[in-house]
Amino acid sequence: MKEEQVQAMQQLAKRVVKGYKEVHNKNYSEARKYLEPLVSMLHSETKPNVKLLSYTAIAQIGDRDIEGFLATYEELKRFDAETEEQVKLKERVDEMFTELMTVLQDQEPNQ
Template sequence: MNQDQEKAMRKFAERMVKGYEAVHERDYQEALENLEPLVPLFHQEDKPNIKLLSYVAMAQLGTKKVDEFLSTCEELSKHEAKTKQEEQLKSRVDEMFDELMQVLNDHM
């Protein structure tokens, strides 16, 4: 890897960490701005990035982007968690999905 590639990868990593931290701080707009552009680069069907998708889903729901949240949930459901952390993240997103469905049902 040459210096330019290293610098680019470092920038992506910093952006990802900043996005994850923003979710933890409940700054969902900041999280989305940092994380959403990374999805096409770091998540593919054959190499899923469950952590990234989970954090994007949380930020989407936090910014009330329900359609995008549902789409991300659908994508997440296609992939198996490979670590305890991924299981926990998927479980949290599933809980958020269930809560959203409950709220929608209560208002119908």
């Protein structure tokens, strides 16, 4: 690999780590700025990135981007978790989805 490629990969890795840290620090808007642009680069049908999708979904719901969260959640559900960490992340996102649906249902007027 050329030096430029190595540096580009290091920069990419730093963005991912920074995004994950921002989620842990509950700075969801900042996390979205780091993570959302990376999804198209680091996730695909043939090489799913469950961890990145999970963190992106958490950042989106934390930043109240409901439509973004639902789109990312739908994509995430298509893939199986392969590690214990991924299982836990997917479970956390599932819980957030369930909570969101409960809140939305509670807001509907009684018919």
